[in-house]
Amino acid sequence: MNSKVIIIGTTASGILGFRKDIIKSLTASGHKVYAFAINYTDEQKAQVVQLGAIPEEYTLNRTGMNPLADLLATLRLAKKINKIKPDLVFSYFSKPVIFGTLAARLAGVKKIFGMLEGLGYTFTNQPEGLSKKAKLLQSVQILLYKLSFRFLDKVIFLNPDDPKDLVIKNNIKVKKFAVLGGIGLDLKQYPYIKPSQKAVSFIFIGRLLKEKGINEFITAAKLVKVIYPDVIFTVLGGLDEGNPGGLQKNDIELLVSTGVIDYLGQVTNVAERIAQASVFVLPSYREGVPRSTQEAMAIGRPVITTDMPGCRETVVDGVNGFLVKPWDPQALAEKMIYFIENPDQIETMGLESYRMAQEKFDAEKVNKKLMGLLGL
Structure with a gap:
């Protein structure tokens, strides 16, 4: 009825x-x-x-x-x-x-x-x-x-x-x-795209808030750049300057001017931006089941995220990416370096992400x- x-x-x-x-x-x-x-x-x-x-x-x-x-x-x-x-x-x-x-x-x-x-x-x-x-x-x-x-x-x-x-x-x-x-997700809007064989790059998508793990992402990027200065770290997402845990505009401007990150703000072509990156990173403190991670998985990207509620639903550790401890930029940087030094794993783990997205999302x-x- x-x-x-x-x-x-x-x-x-x-x-x-x-x-x-x-x-x-x-x-x-x-x-x-x-x-x-x-x-x-x-x-x-x-x-x-x-x-x-x-x-x-x-x-x-x-x-x-x-x-x-x-x-x-x-x-x-x-x-x-x-x-x-x-x-x-x-x-x-x-x-x-x-x-x-x-x-x-x-x-x-x-x-x-x-x-x-x-x-x-x-x-x-x-x-x-x-x-x-x-x-x-x-x-x-x-x-x-x-x-x-x-x-x-x-x-x-x-x-x-x-x-x-x-x-x-x-x-x-x-x-x-x-x-x-x-x-x-409507998976037709997020089709699998083979990752580029060129330089390894990392992407973060989310509001630029402390609890989304943006600070850990930035610190990890700095640690990685000491060893691999040419690696690109892209950030998508809106500022929330009124939030006590939010990054400020001048923080972002400094990070961009010193070459730590590329900041694109809020964009309408999210799928395209994910496809241009090698690995999706979300060091969040807690989620429901994050949509951005599901999008990255559907497109076929490995995921580095935290072993926290909601986040852990998207990764089988060592299969389609890695789970790291929260609040630990050193652990995050180590997993980023793993992909830089083992670029063949980007496509292998990305295909596992794609398979999981088809099955679960x-x-x-x-x-x-x-x-x-x-x-x-």
Whole structure:
């Protein structure tokens, strides 16, 4: 039987960037899909309509912790949901899962699901330990999860560490939880491209934040360049200068002017840039299952990443790349040097990455599994 399905996310760009494939799968199966986001432009609404879904705007304070504002936003969202009278509500990301779930419950929705694509920085270990602010925010989040999770038919995680660290460790009552294993990619957009036989190069993709491992990447690049000065280290990703762990513009300018890295900022041709590099590097402190790593694997690049939640789901150590300890630029540099000195392993391990991506990260397979978890 075809159902009315509401998907609740945060930004419109997030709906179009990360939920496009599941929306297409749902609409192709005959379900009526309403895509809720907080800041649609007319062009983005038109794109959602092209996918066969109905765009809906709602209000959510993405980062603030104002209980009254959140309560009012939840009541307004419940009213919007009640008008549609959906058979199922599916929220993703922390605040939509919390407040979307509560709103769906208030609206009397029978089937309510949530997906957490990672636990966020409040659950991300730091070399110096969690700050007092992060510990406080984590306590508030746990309280809100305890309040909302009881109304979920199922909580979906991307990796097996997240439910252990959130649900089991904090004794949060849930009816069911499941592990999806990654959000999947349209593999046609990331075809295998044989790596260049020329000089070995490394690429980092992510927001330029401490917890993404950008500092370790830069330090490792400096260590490698002492021995191999001509090796290229490319960085893609946006600055977040307001974030206490974010690199500043003048930091980047100095690194570029001294030849440590090539910085390309945010680009639209990510697949092309990955294809130009030899090895993908993400020394992150914690992830859901990183999309950028999945993209690099699909294109056929070996991966160096940390042995941390989410990251370790993408690498079989010594097969398609290497797992290193977090916060250890020396270990990272050693694995980079391994590829410089054993360039034949780039194609060999890259082909293993490609094989794993076909098996684990094909959007068609992932969406079939996700629809099964949602009972659709």
